[in-house]
Amino acid sequence: xxxxxxxxxxxxxxxxxxxxxxxxxxxxxxxxxxxxxxxxxxxxxxxxxxxxxxxxxxxxxxxxxxxxxxxxxxxxxxxxxxxxxxxxxxxxxxxxxxxxxxxxxxxxxxxxxxxxxxxxxxxxxxxxxxxxxxxxxxxxxxxxxxxxxxxxxxxxxxxxxxxxxxxxxxxxxxxxxxxxxxxxxxxxxxxxxxxxxxxxxxxxxxxxxxxxxxxxxxxxxxxxxxxxxxxxxxxxxxxxxxxxxxxxxxxxxxxxxxxxxxxxxxxxxxxxxxxxxxxxxxxxxxxxxxxxxxxxxxxxxxxxxxxxxxxxxxxxxxxxxxxxxxxxxxxxxxxxxxxxxxxxxxxxxxxxxxxxxxxxxxxxxxxxxxxxxxxxxxxxxxxxxxxxxxxxxxxxxxxxxxxxxxxxxxxxxxxxxxxxxxxxxxxxxxxxxxxxxxxxxxxxxxxxxxxxxxxxxxxxxxxxxxxxxxxxxxxxxxxxx
Amino acid sequence: xxxxxxxxxxxxxxxxxxxxxxxxxxxxxxxxxxxxxxxxxxxxxxxxxxxxxxxxxxxxxxxxxxxxxxxxxxxxxxxxxxxxxxxxxxxxxxxxxxxxxxxxxxxxxxxxxxxxxxxxxxxxxxxxxxxxxxxxxxxxxxxxxxxxxxxxxxxxxxxxxxxxxxxxxxxxxxxxxxxxxxxxxxxxxxxxxxxxxxxxxxxxxxxxxxxxxxxxxxxxxxxxxxxxxxxxxxxxxxxxxxxxxxxxxxxxxxxxxxxxxxxxxxxxxxxxxxxxxxxxxxxxxxxxxxxxxxxxxxxxxxxxxxxxxxxxxxxxxxxxxxxxxxxxxxxxxxxxxxxxxxxxxxxxxxxxxxxxxxxxxxxxxxxxxxxxxxxxxxxxxxxxxxxxxxxxxxxxxxxxxxxxxxxxxxxxxxxxxxxxxxxxxxxxxxxxxxxxxxxxxxxxxxxxxxxx
Numbered sequence: 001x002x003x004x005x006x007x008x009x010x011x012x013x014x015x016x017x018x019x020x021x022x023x024x025x026x027x028x029x030x031x032x033x034x035x036x037x038x039x040x041x042x043x044x045x046x047x048x049x050x051x052x053x054x055x056x057x058x059x060x061x062x063x064x065x066x067x068x069x070x071x072x073x074x075x076x077x078x079x080x081x082x083x084x085x086x087x088x089x090x091x092x093x094x095x096x097x098x099x100x101x102x103x104x105x106x107x108x109x110x111x112x113x114x115x116x117x118x119x120x121x122x123x124x125x126x127x128x129x130x131x132x133x134x135x136x137x138x139x140x141x142x143x144x145x146x147x148x149x150x151x152x153x154x155x156x157x158x159x160x161x162x163x164x165x166x167x168x169x170x171x172x173x174x175x176x177x178x179x180x181x182x183x184x185x186x187x188x189x190x191x192x193x194x195x196x197x198x199x200x201x202x203x204x205x206x207x208x209x210x211x212x213x214x215x216x217x218x219x220x221x222x223x224x225x226x227x228x229x230x231x232x233x234x235x236x237x238x239x240x241x242x243x244x245x246x247x248x249x250x251x252x253x254x255x256x257x258x259x260x261x262x263x264x265x266x267x268x269x270x271x272x273x274x275x276x277x278x279x280x281x282x283x284x285x286x287x288x289x290x291x292x293x294x295x296x297x298x299x300x301x302x303x304x305x306x307x308x309x310x311x312x313x314x315x316x317x318x319x320x321x322x323x324x325x326x327x328x329x330x331x332x333x334x335x336x337x338x339x340x341x342x343x344x345x346x347x348x349x350x351x352x353x354x355x356x357x358x359x360x361x362x363x364x365x366x367x368x369x370x371x372x373x374x375x376x377x378x379x380x381x382x383x384x385x386x387x388x389x390x391x392x393x394x395x396x397x398x399x400x401x402x403x404x405x406x407x408x409x410x411x412x413x414x415x416x417x418x419x420x421x422x423x424x425x426x427x428x429x430x431x432x433x434x435x436x437x438x439x440x441x442x443x444x445x446x447x448x449x450x451x452x453x454x455x456x457x458x459x460x461x462x463x464x465x466x467x468x469x470x471x472x473x474x475x476x477x478x479x480x481x
Numbered sequence: 482x483x484x485x486x487x488x489x490x491x492x493x494x495x496x497x498x499x500x501x502x503x504x505x506x507x508x509x510x511x512x513x514x515x516x517x518x519x520x521x522x523x524x525x526x527x528x529x530x531x532x533x534x535x536x537x538x539x540x541x542x543x544x545x546x547x548x549x550x551x552x553x554x555x556x557x558x559x560x561x562x563x564x565x566x567x568x569x570x571x572x573x574x575x576x577x578x579x580x581x582x583x584x585x586x587x588x589x590x591x592x593x594x595x596x597x598x599x600x601x602x603x604x605x606x607x608x609x610x611x612x613x614x615x616x617x618x619x620x621x622x623x624x625x626x627x628x629x630x631x632x633x634x635x636x637x638x639x640x641x642x643x644x645x646x647x648x649x650x651x652x653x654x655x656x657x658x659x660x661x662x663x664x665x666x667x668x669x670x671x672x673x674x675x676x677x678x679x680x681x682x683x684x685x686x687x688x689x690x691x692x693x694x695x696x697x698x699x700x701x702x703x704x705x706x707x708x709x710x711x712x713x714x715x716x717x718x719x720x721x722x723x724x725x726x727x728x729x730x731x732x733x734x735x736x737x738x739x740x741x742x743x744x745x746x747x748x749x750x751x752x753x754x755x756x757x758x759x760x761x762x763x764x765x766x767x768x769x770x771x772x773x774x775x776x777x778x779x780x781x782x783x784x785x786x787x788x789x790x791x792x793x794x795x796x797x798x799x800x801x802x803x804x805x806x807x808x809x810x811x812x813x814x815x816x817x818x819x820x821x822x823x824x825x826x827x828x829x830x831x832x833x834x835x836x837x838x839x840x841x842x843x844x845x846x847x848x849x850x851x852x853x854x855x856x857x858x859x860x861x862x863x864x865x866x867x868x869x870x871x872x873x874x875x876x877x878x879x880x881x882x883x884x885x886x887x888x889x890x891x892x893x894x895x896x897x898x899x900x901x902x903x904x905x906x907x908x909x910x911x912x913x914x915x916x917x918x919x920x921x922x923x924x925x926x927x928x929x930x931x932x933x
Contacts, residue, residue, distance in 0.1 A: 083726060094733040098809065205818075205849045324906050339782050339820050339921075349819045397811050405737070406812045412740050412874045415908025417629075439905050443898065444646045445636055446905025 004182050004194055004201070006048040008225075008239040008468040012060045012125055013198065013392050014048040014182065016173070016358050020058055020127035022134035023360055025156040025245075025388065026141070027112055027120040030070040033479070035149025036122075037071060040476030043148070047469055056129040057137050061472060062243045062464035064088070067121030072478040077236065080212040084396035085242055085463045090114060098405040100426025105458040112154045112247070112460035120153055123245070123464050156247065156460075158360040158388060164289070165370040166361055167250045167385050168279070168423070168455075171289030175307050175332060177354050187308065189334075189347050196399065197356050197392050200228060200238030200468075204352045209394045211237025214474075223474040239468025241392040244355070244400045246461040248424065250386040252366050255279075255455045256376050262449040273298075276372050278449070281440050282422035284326030287372050291328070296321035310335040312342030319441035325419040330407045337414060353402050355391035362388055386456065396463060411437075427454045483558040483618055484677055485528065487610045487790045490552040491535075492603040498581030499534065499548045505577055506532055506864035509735040519574030521867035524566050526557035528619050529788060529805045532578065532865040533745050540798045541749050541833060550582055553803055555788040557618045568596035608800070609768035609828075611789040613875045614778050616673045617882065622870055625881035628666045629904075632656065632884070636904055646897040654888055669889050670882065681772070688769050709755055710841060717751070720834025724857035732860055733810075739871035740807055741787070746859040747794075747801035748832040759841075760831040764791060767828055774916045778879050782820035782921055784910060785813065787875055791828065800832065801861070807874040814853055822846040823925045832859070843929035880907025 006014065017023070030036045046058035063071075065086050068078060078086070090096060090107040101107055107114035126141065128134030145152060166172040178186030179194050195203030199211045213233040214224060224234035256275075259282070263274035271277075276299075280286045286295065289304035293314045312335050316322055322329050329336060332354070335346045363385025367374035393399035407413055408421040409428055418437045420427060427436045436452035467475065494502055505518065515522065521530045535549045556563040567575055575596055579585045584602060586595035635656045641649050657663045673681075699706070736742050750760055771780065780786055789804035806813055817825055826845035830838040836851035838844045846852045870878070880903050887900040899909070913921065 083729070086726075087730075092730060092733060094730075094736060098737050205847070207848070207850050210850060318902055319906060324908075338784065349815075352815065352819070398815065402809075402811055402815070405809055410740075410808070412807065412877065415876045415880065415906050417877055417907065441902070441905040442642070443901070444644055444649045445641055445901045447642075448633075448637065448905070450637075 005239055008470055009048045009198060010060045010466055011046040011048045011050060011058055012358055013241050017058055017127045019052055020129055021160045022128045022131045023158045024126050026124040027153040028122040028150045029153055030067055030121045030149060031151045032149030033070055033072060037476045037479050039148035040472055045469055045472060056133050058127040060125040062123045062466035064120055064462060064464055066119050070121055071475050077212045077214055080210060082242060082396055085465060089461045089463050100409045100428055101458050110460045113462040118153045120462060156388060158362050161361050161365050162370045166387060167252050168255055169370055169372045169375045170283050170285060170287050171304060174289045174305060177356050192351050192354050196354060196394060197241055199240050199394050200235050219474060221477055223470055223477060236471050240471055241394060241466050242396055243464040243466045244391045246389040247459040248387045248389050248456045249384055249459045251455050254453060281323050282326060282438055284322045284328035292322040312336060323440050324414050325416055325438055327421055327423045330413055330421050331403060353399055355393045355399050357391045359388050359390040362386060424456045484615050485612045486556055486558050486560045487607050488554045488556060488560060489605040489607060489792050490600055490603045491549050491605050491794055492579060492582040494548045494550050494581055495583050502550055502581045503534055508864055509866050513738050516865055518577050519571045524571060526563060526619055528555040528869050530554045530867040531743060531863045533861055533863050535747060535861060541752055546795050564597055564600055567600060568593040572596055605792050605794060607790040607792050608764040609771060609791040611771040611780055611786060613787050615776060619869045621670060622878050625885050626873060628663055629881045629884055631663060646894060646901055649901060650897050657888055666885050666888050669886055685773050713755055714838055717837055719837050720855060720858060722858060723854050729857045732862060737809055740874055741805055741868050741871050742810060743805055743863045743866050745801055745803045745861040745863055747799055747861050748859045749799050751831055751833050756831055763827050774914060777911050777913050778875060779913050781824045783816050785875055818846050818849055839932040843932040876907050879910055
């Protein structure tokens with residue numbers, strides 16, 4: 001297993017920068033390619049090689065196909081990028097249909113990244129230890145933009161909610177996706193081939209994912225490394241990754257109102273904690289983060305970081321603890337799916353559909369405490385809050401889009417009938433009835449809630465390519481031949 | 482209750498008529514709700530139907546193959562009744578669709594009898610035919626879904642949490658028995674008929690007999706056959722070209738409206754006597770396996786396929802594969818790679834340009850990059866597509882059948898608990914037969930490591 005070139009991989013791919021609490025994202029257009037290239041040659045971008053104790057800021061960069069073309073990358077090289085990336089998140093009606101970007105999540109109504117918005121070329125991700133540091137980073141960059149030939153389209157701010165919660169009130173980011181050879185403490189069941197997330201390394205099928213390679217004469221300064229699977233050519237993809245960005249607005253008030261009404265209606269569940277229990281069944285974890293598989297009946301906050309569990313192997317094959325349709329069971333089914341649930345084969349097949357999640361929340365919390373009773377009591381004034389969902393993968397179709405369509409939006413997931421993901425599902429109705437259903441497997445028989453509205457809406461999004469740092473310098477050199 | 486059949490009509494389109502035929506057919510998104518030219522939803526016993534245009538092509542010898550129009554249906558027996566429905570009920574539509582085909586009756590002779598003659602003339606028997614589960618009629622599938630929905634509403638109507646499993650099963654049975662429109666479900670579904678079972682048994686005996694006869698010479702010749710196979714595999718030329726992005730987009734545009742999807746792929750057989758023999762043996766074996774081994778809802782680990790067929794065309798120069806399955810093409814391809822590569826390699830590696838296999842079962846589809854690039858180069862667009870139950874997966878259908886089966890007969894406590902689970906979740910499929918389980922447990926990954 002070759003070691004990852006952490007000096008060349010941009011830091012956000014391998015780390016969430018948990019100590020850099022403040023962040024914002026800038027969407028930019030390349031107004032003057034010559035100036036932009038000159039800037040790319042020397043600007044500092046953060047690699048994954050840093051000391052978290054002393055680092056107080058980070059800057060990472062990614063590009064859309066339009067941005068790469070604008071920099072002068074020729075069409076023949078461009079053609080070897082992933083088809084999904086070249087077409088874009090909003091590129092076809094089929095993609096919109098499968099991602100669930102329809103109705104009031106349709107790209108026509110997006111605030112960025114849609115057909116009615118200016119087309120982004122560059123995504124800059126800025127991080128700082130606190131708001132003061134971030135402000136300085138932003139100020140420096142904004143000062144540099146004119147010189148860099150870049151114009152700002154939009155600035156997307158983030159928020160850091162207390163207790164590592166997301167807006168619905170649940171602890172998020174407990175589950176970590178580990179990388180073979182990089183996370184040395186990883187359990188084999190949760191450790192994935194690096195090529196699933198970083199181009200230029202072997203993927204879960206033992207192959208090098210297709211990526212753009214450049215003939216030596218296309219890289220006269222020898223900035224790029226040789227491709228490991230084609231040493232005569234230079235690897236533009238090496239140490240890069242595809243970044244999937246979706247701004248998901250969360251309707252916190254609507255979520256809790258629905259859950260609260262339903263919890264009081266469901267026969268059999270008549271206790272004051274019914275609301276939290278039903279919501280937790282939908283997520284698969286208690287608000288503290290503790291998984292239901294570990295603590296099926298009451299929350300056990302002491303185990304909030306617990307991530308070493310399965311479904312079949314943890315004695316929950318039928319969803320009696322964590323429902324089959326729960327968000328975390330769909331987003332990462334672990335050992336729950338064919339072939340042979342509970343087997344190593346099942347786990348191996350699941351490993352071919354993983355992503356590295358690196359998003360952050362945005363917008364103010366509904367209640368500062370982030371505790372459910374306070375969220376319930378607070379009036380959701382309908383402000384814009386949610387998640388800047390960001391993930392990295394190398395095969396968008398087999399990883400991000402598969403998870404979104406085959407697992408989250410699919411009402412038939414693992415033998416269900418009309419249940420899409422309770423949290424993020426698109427209520428697409430491909431089961432023949434509008435509205436979502438959520439089934440709570442139980443004995444002697446299941447209960448379920450129906451007519452569930454959509455709780456998250458897509459406000460913007462796009463597919464980006466985050467190159468290795470050498471490749472950034474190469475892009476900066478494109479005009480100079 | 483009848484068994485299921487696959488009807489395939491492939492007829493040449495008259496020169497100059499291809500565009501007109503395509504205009505009549507349109508594309509799947511043009512008529513996503515209903516297509517009024519042939520009213521498939523009014524044809525009884527019909528599970529699936531589709532219309533496909535195979536464009537003009539050249540075979541491996543450079544000979545031109547004229548464009549052809551194909552109608553494929555999956556239908557409850559008897560097939561004759563279905564042919565009569567097509568020639569009669571759907572006659573006007575058939576005229577519109579097939580009017581541009583060579584050999585279609587002149588306008589003055591378009592009677593049911595003449596149409597029937599045309600259909601029979603261009604019928605192609607499938608070399609291999611897969612049914613998720615034989616002996617489940619379209620009426621049964623739809624009625625059992627209604628049954629499940631109605632019981633579901635009943636279960637929502639009150640608090641059953643304090644019922645014992647037995648008491649709850651009785652309550653459900655009482656509910657069904659009290660409903661005149663559901664009472665039929667208290668009787669178990671009719672088992673396969675005696676005639677069919679005898680024919681099936683004879684088929685089994687005949688083919689096992691042939692296999693036993695062929696086995697000794699095959700074992701004797703094994704070293705030679707393996708050497709021949711390897712030399713052919715080494716000489717194979719995989720097609721590494723990629724389909725144009727526009728044609729991939731056009732295919733994607735037809736997909737994922739429902740939980741079902743369809744695929745058709747066509748290609749030339751590899752040339753030569755050796756490959757011809759291998760192909761014949763493999764397709765025969767496939768058909769046998771579909772009928773006798775993989776007949777309980779899983780085709781070597783693939784449990785999302787409703788129907789599939791392999792049909793030889795153009796005097797045996799080409800073959801097409803066609804299936805109706807659940808989920809996206811991406812998930813279908815991943816299933817092929819992850820769950821059933823060995824069997825699919827054996828079948829599809831006889832097609833020209835297929836990713837290189839070794840020892841018939843290894844390599845091939847396991848090369849994800851090559852396979853996902855190859856498939857779109859052989860895919861053919863389905864222009865019209867009909868499903869009688871587009872919102873039901875194979876797992877849903879099987880679970881509904883198990884729900885109905887559990888309304889009658891005796892159950893012990895464990896069986897009752899398992900049965901009641903089916904109202905919340907339908908992922909417990911019937912166990913495969915012994916031979917299927919043995920085949921599915923072969924560690925192909927490990928064996929194939931030695932094949933390189």
